[in-house]
Amino acid sequence: MMKGTINPVSNILIKGGRVLASGGTTEGDVLIAGGRIEAIGGEQRADGADVIQAAGLWVVPGLVDIHCHLREPGFEHKEDIASGVAAAAKGGFTTVCCMANTNPVNDNAVVTEFIKRRAEEAGPVRVLPVAAVTKGLMGEELTEMGELREVGAVAVSDDGKSVRNAQRMRLALSYAKCFGLVVISHPEDEDLVDGGLMNEGYWSTALGLPGTTRAAEETIIARDCMLAALENARLHVAHVSTAGGAEIIRQAKRAGAPVTCETAPHYLYATDEWAQGYDANTKVNPPLRTVGDRDALIEALKDGTIDCIATDHAPHHLDDKNVEYALAASGISGFETAFSICWTVLVKSGRFTPEQLFDKLSLSPARVLGIDAPALEVGSRADITIIDPEAEWTVDPSKFLSRGKNTPFAGRTLSGEVKRTIAGGVVVYRGE
Amino acid sequence: MLSSKHMLGLRNTSTGEIQEILDTAELMKIVITSNNKKTPHLQGRSIMTVFYENSTRTRLSFELACKYMSGTASNMAASSSSVAKGESLIDTARTLDVMGTDIMILRHPMSGAPHIMARNVNAAVINAGDGTNEHPTQALLDMYTMREKLGGIKGLRVAIVGDIRHSRVARSNVYGLTKMGASVVAAGPPTLLPPEMEALGCSLTDRVDDAIRGADVVMGLRIQLERQKKGLFPSMREYHRYFGLTEERMALARDGALVMHPGPVNRGVEISTEVADSKESVINEQVTNGVAVRMALLFMLTRQRTEVDL
Numbered sequence: 001m002m003k004g005t006i007n008p009v010s011n012i013l014i015k016g017g018r019v020l021a022s023g024g025t026t027e028g029d030v031l032i033a034g035g036r037i038e039a040i041g042g043e044q045r046a047d048g049a050d051v052i053q054a055a056g057l058w059v060v061p062g063l064v065d066i067h068c069h070l071r072e073p074g075f076e077h078k079e080d081i082a083s084g085v086a087a088a089a090k091g092g093f094t095t096v097c098c099m100a101n102t103n104p105v106n107d108n109a110v111v112t113e114f115i116k117r118r119a120e121e122a123g124p125v126r127v128l129p130v131a132a133v134t135k136g137l138m139g140e141e142l143t144e145m146g147e148l149r150e151v152g153a154v155a156v157s158d159d160g161k162s163v164r165n166a167q168r169m170r171l172a173l174s175y176a177k178c179f180g181l182v183v184i185s186h187p188e189d190e191d192l193v194d195g196g197l198m199n200e201g202y203w204s205t206a207l208g209l210p211g212t213t214r215a216a217e218e219t220i221i222a223r224d225c226m227l228a229a230l231e232n233a234r235l236h237v238a239h240v241s242t243a244g245g246a247e248i249i250r251q252a253k254r255a256g257a258p259v260t261c262e263t264a265p266h267y268l269y270a271t272d273e274w275a276q277g278y279d280a281n282t283k284v285n286p287p288l289r290t291v292g293d294r295d296a297l298i299e300a301l302k303d304g305t306i307d308c309i310a311t312d313h314a315p316h317h318l319d320d321k322n323v324e325y326a327l328a329a330s331g332i333s334g335f336e337t338a339f340s341i342c343w344t345v346l347v348k349s350g351r352f353t354p355e356q357l358f359d360k361l362s363l364s365p366a367r368v369l370g371i372d373a374p375a376l377e378v379g380s381r382a383d384i385t386i387i388d389p390e391a392e393w394t395v396d397p398s399k400f401l402s403r404g405k406n407t408p409f410a411g412r413t414l415s416g417e418v419k420r421t422i423a424g425g426v427v428v429y430r431g432e
Numbered sequence: 433m434l435s436s437k438h439m440l441g442l443r444n445t446s447t448g449e450i451q452e453i454l455d456t457a458e459l460m461k462i463v464i465t466s467n468n469k470k471t472p473h474l475q476g477r478s479i480m481t482v483f484y485e486n487s488t489r490t491r492l493s494f495e496l497a498c499k500y501m502s503g504t505a506s507n508m509a510a511s512s513s514s515v516a517k518g519e520s521l522i523d524t525a526r527t528l529d530v531m532g533t534d535i536m537i538l539r540h541p542m543s544g545a546p547h548i549m550a551r552n553v554n555a556a557v558i559n560a561g562d563g564t565n566e567h568p569t570q571a572l573l574d575m576y577t578m579r580e581k582l583g584g585i586k587g588l589r590v591a592i593v594g595d596i597r598h599s600r601v602a603r604s605n606v607y608g609l610t611k612m613g614a615s616v617v618a619a620g621p622p623t624l625l626p627p628e629m630e631a632l633g634c635s636l637t638d639r640v641d642d643a644i645r646g647a648d649v650v651m652g653l654r655i656q657l658e659r660q661k662k663g664l665f666p667s668m669r670e671y672h673r674y675f676g677l678t679e680e681r682m683a684l685a686r687d688g689a690l691v692m693h694p695g696p697v698n699r700g701v702e703i704s705t706e707v708a709d710s711k712e713s714v715i716n717e718q719v720t721n722g723v724a725v726r727m728a729l730l731f732m733l734t735r736q737r738t739e740v741d742l
Contacts, residue, residue: 202628204626206632207565208544208563209544209563209565211626322522323520325543325544326542326543326563
C-alpha cells in the first residue's frame, strides 16, 4: 500500500467555500468520497466525514506545475522526491512535472521508472517526469522517446541548456511529434551568455557583474518557433523572461505555429535591481530582468501569449549559494512562494480575477502538456487546493519544507496563502 | 568619520567621506616623504592583505601603509594557501578573522567577493579590487593626485580611455569623480564599453579624440591580451592606432593636462612610451599617493572601529 494512503481515505466535506467548479464559480460545499468528488454545491451532509470549514476561502482545482527540479536521483542534498513533493503540496500543487537534469540524467526508461516509483512512495501528489531530448543532455543523440513515453514521460526537455545544434532541435521536434510528446525548449544561447551572471543593463554595469543580454534568450526562442512551425510540431518554451521573447511568441502564435510558453513567478515580481549586495539567492537562469520586462510579461500573460505559470522550482543547498556570485548555483526554491507571489502581483493588484489566475496555474499548464487537468466536477479525482485570499504572511525560508532554502523573497510579505492541499482525496498539506 | 565599517566601493561612499579621506591623506603624505616614516596610528592593530590575484602596487602599498603606522601587516596569497586546496572564501575569511585581524584587505577576481566577506567576519573589510566592480582606493589615489596637481576636482573634465567594460578602476573613478563635481567621459571601442554606463553619471563615446579634446586629465586603462583573443578587438596594433593614448591625440587635451594610468602599463598598446614618460605624466606620483591614501583609510577605519566597539 502506498505511503500517502496508509491512513484509510475518509470522506472529506469542505463547507461553505467559494468553489471554482468546472461549470462556474459557486458558493457551497464539496463532498469527497473514495478519493473522488462526490458532490458540489449547496449544503452537503456526510456522517463521519472530516469537515473543513472553508467560509471565506477559495476552493480550487489542484495547482499544476509543469516545470520543477526534484533533484533525485543524484542531488539528494539539494532535494529529494519526498521533500520536493511535500514542498509542492505546501505550495498548493497536486501535480508536478520534474525536469531531466538529474544524475544520472533522466534519458532512459529505467530512470523514469525510478522517479515514478519514488513518487508513489512519497504519496498521492502526481509526479510526472519530463525526459531528456538528447542522451546525457549533450545535444547530440536523441533519447528513446517512444519507450520513455510508454513508461510515463509526459514531455521531453534538455532544460538547463538549449539543444545547441539547430538541426538536432529540428529532428527532435519532428521525432517527438510521432509519440505525441511536446518538446520543451530552454532558450539560451551559450555563446551570447558568455559568462553572464545577471541581466545585462544598468545594474550589471553598476554592480560590475558580467551581464547576459536578452538576445541570448530571444534568438533561441525565435529559432525554435521557426523550427516548430517548419515541422508543425509542438514546442513549449520554458521560463520566458523578456519582453522581446514574449513578443516573438506572440507573433509566432499569430502566424499559427504550434507554440506555447510559460513564465515563472519570480519574473513577475523580482527585478535585476535585487542583485545589489551580491546575494546569490537572486541568481537564477534566465536572470531577473527589468521592470519593463516584468510589466510586459504580465501583459503577455493577460493576453494569452504566455499560456501558464510554472515555478522552475530549483532547490539548492546553502553551500551552493553561500559563495561568490560567480561561483553560486543558479535557481530559486519556488514551490512554497509561487502561488502567493502570483496572487500578490496579479490578483491583489486587480490585474487578474482569481479565476484567470487559477487557469494559469492549473487548467492551462495541464492543457499545454496534454495531461489530465484537475477539475472540480462530480466524479473527478479529488485534487483540490484551498486558499485564504485575505491572509498575509512573511516568507521565512527556515520554514520551507523543501531542502532548498534558496529564495530572494525572504522577509517579503505576500498576500494569499494555501491552507489545505488535497491530492487524490487525501489531505497532503494542512496549513495553520 | 566614515558611515560604514567597511570600504567596499565608492558607489555608496558620500562626497563628505571622500573629502575627509583625501584631507587625511595629505597629512599622511608628509609622513611618507619625511625621513621618519613612523607614526603610532596603527600600534597594536593587525591588518591582513588577502590576495586572490597577483598585484605589485596595491598589496605592497597597503602593507607599507600599515607598517609606516606601526601596525602588524600580514599577507595571504591564495595561490600558496589552503584556497589552493579548495577552501571556500567564507571559510578562509573566518579563519583569518579569528586570528585577531582588525582589517582585511581583499583582492578577488569576482565582483562582490568583499561584500560577501564583510557579511561573514568581524574585521573591517577593504575592497582592494573585486572583479569588474570597484577598486575604491585606486580611485581615491587618482582623485588625490588630481587635487594635488590641479588644485581641486570640481569642474575638471576627466577622460578615461580603454577597456571600460572590464575596469573596476573606471567604475570607482566614475562614482568618485562625479560625486566630487568633475565631469567624466569614458571612451573606448564599443565592444569594451558597458551598457547603460551613462546612468552612472558619465558620458560615453567610441571616439577617443572627442573624449580627450579639452580634457584636464586623461587616464589610460590597461588592455588585457586575452580580450583580443575573445574577439573584442582585432589586434593590439589596431587598438593602439584608433584608441591608444598617443602624442598626437594628447595634443587635443588642455595644455598641461595630466596623464594618468593605474598600472601596470602596456607600452605601445593603450599608451605610447612617449606619453607615459612625458612631463605631464603623473603615473609614478600616483603610486606614492596610493600609500598616503591607504594610510588615511586604515587610520580612519581603525579609529572608527574603536569608537564603534567601545
